[in-house]
Amino acid sequence: MALRIHLLYPNRFPSQFTKSQTNWVPSMYTFKNQPKFHKVSCTNNDDMSDIDLASDFATEVGKMNTQMIQKEEALKKSKELLFVEFCNYTGLKSEEMKKKWKKFSEEEQWVLIKSFVLEWGAHFHPLSARSVKELVDEYLVENTSEFTSSSFF
Numbered sequence: 001m002a003l004r005i006h007l008l009y010p011n012r013f014p015s016q017f018t019k020s021q022t023n024w025v026p027s028m029y030t031f032k033n034q035p036k037f038h039k040v041s042c043t044n045n046d047d048m049s050d051i052d053l054a055s056d057f058a059t060e061v062g063k064m065n066t067q068m069i070q071k072e073e074a075l076k077k078s079k080e081l082l083f084v085e086f087c088n089y090t091g092l093k094s095e096e097m098k099k100k101w102k103k104f105s106e107e108e109q110w111v112l113i114k115s116f117v118l119e120w121g122a123h124f125h126p127l128s129a130r131s132v133k134e135l136v137d138e139y140l141v142e143n144t145s146e147f148t149s150s151s152f153f
Contacts, residue, residue, distance in 0.1 A: 079139040086136060089116050098140055109133060 048056075087097045090112070101109065113136070114129045121132075 076142075079135045079142070082132065082135050083139045085120060086116055086132070089120060101136070101140060 083094065083097075087094050090097060092100065104112070110129065110133065113133045117129045117132050121128075
């Protein structure tokens with residue numbers, strides 16, 4: 001095992017780290033698009049005034065908030081699209097699917113999701129049964145009020 005770590009990470013040895021840095025092996029879970037952190041100088045090296053610093057900070061925070069909102073909206077649209085396609089696959093309307101989904105056992109849900117992923121997922125990669133099931137569950141939880149209010153009309 002030590003040889004494997006040495007081959008994968010030749011420049012990283014425990015002796016190079018301080019005692020507080022005990023986790024020297026990188027995590028197995030890495031993200032392709034790691035968040036980029038912008039550096040805003042809080043010193044007066046460039047003779048920036050406090051107003052300029054505050055303005056720069058507010059601009060960066062605004063950008064980050066906008067990006068976060070856009071990501072949330074995209075995820076919401078993705079869940080909605082996926083649920084609509086899932087309903088089309090089963091031949092049920094969204095209200096019918098919601099009622100039946102609650103009645104299905106966990107195993108029945110998995111069988112249905114896996115058959116959907118097998119057919120629909122051939123065109124959209126990567127698509128896993130687990131992620132589809134999670135998105136369907138989240139979509140139904142988030143839109144419970146829409147289903148109950150639309151059933152009265």
